Amino acid sequence: MKHVDEYRDGELARGIARRITAEAQPERDYRFMEFCGGHTHAISRYGVEDLLPENIRMIHGPGCPVCVLPMGRIDDAIKLAARPEVTLCTYADLMRVPASGGTSLMKAKADGADIRMVYSTLDAIAIAEKEPDREVVFFAIGFETTTPPTALAIRLAQKKRLRNFSIFCNHVITPAAMQAILETNEGVAIEGFVGPAHVSTVIGMSPYRRFATDYHKPVVIAGFEPLDVIQAVLMLVRQINEGRSDIENQYRRAVTETGNGRAIDEMAEIFELRESFEWRGLGEIPRSALRLREKYAQFDAEQRFGVVTSPARDNPACECGAILRGAKRPQDCKLFGTACTPETPMGSCMVSSEGSCAAHWAYGRFRQLERRKAS
Amino acid sequence: MKHVDEYRDGELARGIARRITAEAQPERDYRFMEFCGGHTHAISRYGVEDLLPENIRMIHGPGCPVCVLPMGRIDDAIKLAARPEVTLCTYADLMRVPASGGTSLMKAKADGADIRMVYSTLDAIAIAEKEPDREVVFFAIGFETTTPPTALAIRLAQKKRLRNFSIFCNHVITPAAMQAILETNEGVAIEGFVGPAHVSTVIGMSPYRRFATDYHKPVVIAGFEPLDVIQAVLMLVRQINEGRSDIENQYRRAVTETGNGRAIDEMAEIFELRESFEWRGLGEIPRSALRLREKYAQFDAEQRFGVVTSPARDNPACECGAILRGAKRPQDCKLFGTACTPETPMGSCMVSSEGSCAAHWAYGRFRQLERRKAS
Amino acid sequence: MCLAIPARVVELLPDEMARVSLDGVSKIISTALVDDLAIGDYVVLHVGYALTKIDEVEALATLELLREAAALGAAS
Amino acid sequence: MCLAIPARVVELLPDEMARVSLDGVSKIISTALVDDLAIGDYVVLHVGYALTKIDEVEALATLELLREAAALGAAS
Amino acid sequence: MNKHEPMGRKLDLRNGRVDLSHGSGGRAMARLIADVFHAAFDNDWLRAGNDQAAFDIAAGRMVMTTDGYVVSPLFFPGGDIGKLSVHGTINDIAMAGARPLHMSASFIIEEGFPLADLCRIAQSMGEASRAAGVPIITGDTKVVERGKADGVFVSTACVGVAPAGLELSGDKARPGDTILLSGSIGDHGVAVMSKRENLSFETEVLSDTAALHELVAVMVEAAGPAIRLMRDPTRGGLAATLNEIAHQSKVGAHVEESAIPVAPQVAAACELLGLDPLFVANEGKLVAVVAAEAADSLLAVMRAHPLGRGSARIGEIVADEHGFVQMTTRFGGGRIVDWLSGEQLPRIC
């Protein structure tokens, strides 16, 4: 696969890793957060950490939209799906996320709710067209990458005059979350970010400027292939060593300074900022999420069905929150691997393949054991 | 079973049969029509003909509501069922009746129409209550026996304010059909009737008077057990021998002179006579069927869905018509047992267990063979 | 279609319903078409509705007639 | 959630749709978010939509940087 | 962390439901199989966890059969789909005069099916299989989306061994042979129908579901090759079985209605629904066609067995080029007993 295989070359990776080892100052530690779950997944799946020197520590960030969605919103979606007239369409990623009372969309489906897994918003539109008697609600979640496809679906529904299509909007804003992390002083200090890949194809580089200027943190936007990540780490090490804090772009093949203007315009047309929105682990973050503009109210499932989100408490023993803030690691959670496994997740981080706990479960456990043996 | 087993006693039957043989004049034939399919069924199932002397010939009448329903009305029901919003409820008897183009309710169901078999109109009402989004249409057919339960269902739907229940009315009138048979001069002359059992529990004896007065035909109302039939035959033989043509009542335990007044009132409240209605085999018969009164129009599927019955042609080789008039017997049909079997019926008489062809297929074929061998 | 069967009323229920029994098989039916039902009565049951009561006296009379005719037949 | 993959445009279709191919696997996607697509272009494909075009020149430059860094690493 | 222990967290067998993950081939499926099926069937073959099971056999004649079970409702008076799926398949082996050895079970489960019901069914199967001495040694589980099945479907297969020299087959009936029936007919079908929502009536009739191989064993021992064939009158009832025999053997049959046992409540329920008990399904009865001279002694042997107490001689095989099954009615007349057609029976097996 062109533009893929080139960035999975282990030979090159080992070369760059040696370069990192050579350039990293042995007397100090480097702590970088990869914001995106996509990076977390790549690091785990390809065993990138095995190549990096011991003094470079990757901190998994909250960049997994499934993980940061508060439980109350999953409860809302289940309530919507339970309405007899509603067909809830969702990306498969959300099916197993724990909701209140031990339920989930998967279990609600088994209980009889009409829940369909879709690959694209286009599939949800097709269902609404084909089944005019059903109220088709699309469970919209995701960062700026996933928001434009939702915006276009609403445009399409409008064009097709669909009266039975709406979205339950949970789209959130990446830079707002990065800022929230920097303003939390708990846990490990982060010295730099591996910046979002596909989010940045949409929003470009400029929204990250303030992290360099206001917080003096270097950001290197990087692709989701393992070589992209390793190269970004090298670039971060160099910025730290040189005392710089710039916004750099490793993912030049897909990300430009200004992003995708058309996508930005589409989002701006349909959505507006919410005053505030709750993120799992990060709490309420002002101006961090989107809702439909008033003129698109007919497509807004929250208005259409009078959704009122009730506060919902995560399992108190689940450390997802601290993990999402970078303050703890999966292995610090008492439930990890015992009560909490991918089959019986207690928190969202064990569900999404981009979640830190799931990644550690699926790819990383033996590493911890080996270290334990070695020590 | 009390009131059942007593009337299935073969000993008694043989005694009465001997009495019939003794009383029947050997030099002449007696030709009686049992009007009802219920009688036809009893005669076949219990082998009553084996007991009767050769010169008493039972002619199967048109008293099977399934058999006399013209094909166009089955087509109508299939069209109703094919409407996506409609759930058609029907007595199971109708499922395999051939409709135009080789189809049937059974095949329409297999093709995806929402057709449910019910035991009672009460079941259809329950479905309408439970599934308010469906247009529940009850395929109402039957003689005066089956009409009061339909009338009561409409009363109940009204009381429950059901807006999604209607009936496709095909109820027909027994005496009108008996009269039509007497006015057809084709085929075998009928000398007397074994008169309807359960129809008469509702309408009583008086509607048959004109057959005695105007047509000079004896009628003996009889129950549906084999001894009832045999006794009625004896009573008919006696009337013939004595030159009488009276309306007699063998089924006194359930039939009174005036019938069931409450049931008659219920029917009169809901239904009115159609000017004319088509009967399979008998053609258009004036004032022979019922429709809903205007004040119950909301429960009338014909009005609600604009049913317009198209003329439909039975298979031209099918002799159902002549058989229903008593002019031919199943074994006179070229299709009997070859193209036409209960699995692949060509006419309605092969479908209903009260149909002459089905009865002959299921119970009578060997008798014909034995006669053939004997001759 | 006119299939009907005698069943004994074993319990009167609200809304003109009743429980009937047929040799130990019991079923709830509508009695809205029949007046003055009592427990122990036999009714003619058709598509879930009682059509009429069975008259025990007439039933015995009919059986008597049947037996007479049969006896005559046996004698003949 | 942000899973996306480079795919080559092999056919432009009406209504801002296109057929893309990924090593012989082909799929119809929406190109409504991307201007001026031509056959042969690579796009980043996400949940059925092209998010952006891939810049071949920048891709080559990135690979060059990677090779340089790796070569330096090998030398170190 | 998992050190070769049973996988994942225990299932909520009381309130949980089957979901799609239980059919995905992952840890959730392994757990379902272990907690529900291995627990209920309880044998080492299953616990070995292989996709097949092995057993030693002697040389001889082996018999194999399968049946699918789709009965609705799943639980009915006197049994459930689980018990039925063990008995019905054992019986098809037994009808060859063979001794059933081992069974397999394949489950197709609808998403949302209550785990408690699945356990009840599995336990019922386990009991039936232990009681019959025929272990369920291998199986398979699939889960389909809600609305793509009806709770649960079970397909079982069974192998057994036939005694040397005994080759029962549907084509072996000869004119003059006697037809024996092991007991009253219609119980199973009536028990199932009594619980159908749209028929609902109340009766004390229980399904006759039973494994007949032990009855068969004593019959084979007593009469051996004088038995031409045996068949269990399941779907389509006694009428279908007699017609199948007539069709396969190119003969006719003649039976006496008064000789065919029907329980009063079964007869009553049939009157109520307009059904003929001859067409109603049985799950613990057999029809045997046997040389006339062996009939009396075989009947005595059958009656001495608990599952054959109600056995009766119901008629005989006759020559008939048309293959008619004729019956002398209790009333004294004659009729044909045809295959079932028309009546819309609920799913009874």
Place this chain on the structure above:
Amino acid sequence: MNKHEPMGRKLDLRNGRVDLSHGSGGRAMARLIADVFHAAFDNDWLRAGNDQAAFDIAAGRMVMTTDGYVVSPLFFPGGDIGKLSVHGTINDIAMAGARPLHMSASFIIEEGFPLADLCRIAQSMGEASRAAGVPIITGDTKVVERGKADGVFVSTACVGVAPAGLELSGDKARPGDTILLSGSIGDHGVAVMSKRENLSFETEVLSDTAALHELVAVMVEAAGPAIRLMRDPTRGGLAATLNEIAHQSKVGAHVEESAIPVAPQVAAACELLGLDPLFVANEGKLVAVVAAEAADSLLAVMRAHPLGRGSARIGEIVADEHGFVQMTTRFGGGRIVDWLSGEQLPRIC
């Protein structure tokens, strides 16, 4: 009139549909079975029309298995549910090192299912069974109402005989053993998924569905008891199979990603859908765990067989109290290969 001829009028196999009468136990059912299944499977056991079938066997070790098939769609590139139901069950017999002898087939059909599709499936089964030399000797047919199934479900069972002294089992893997794989992975699952309405993509990937018993026969001949166990990586893919082995044998495994063959189109489709080929189903591949010293020669034997041309040594069994399956990635890092969990795969078998 019917003089022992086939029953009733011919079915309209072109335009007809299955209706409830075809499952009622009457003449319509007999006709369906004769015209569709007997015609397609074409053997005397079935034509005998009994509820079971008999065959002679020698003394030895017998193996039995069953599987249910619920794949959607029913027809997919390279195969259909019929072929799958023959191959998949034969393969479970073959994985014991055994020779498959006879099969049974149980059909659960949804009212309204086109007869033409049923014939196509039956004929495909007949071809597969003849090609494999494993006749389908007994069967069963049920029809359920529309909306109570998904077209057709098939459950097959198979019996076979294992060579004396060979007892393959999932618990026999030992540290140091070599893991062999008979070819590329993921083809079947990708072929099926490519036809799912909500995923629809186009590829030339065909299902690898195949009966592996002949490949197994040459392997057993060549390596005999040096083979510890074999397993076909179906649902849950290679990942599930390796984890099952680790779990049953209480060992760990280590595999090399670069040694595991994946066709480029399969890899591409997986990238597109965010799947890992390790979790995608196969229907014509096997994993063999074999004593290290026999691995080279066995690999050569496998590669010489048409169904094993793509065979590869993919890793080895290691001691591991946690039962981890570890993998060195093509990239050079290490990871765990866990059971599938989470991804919502369509029904693939």
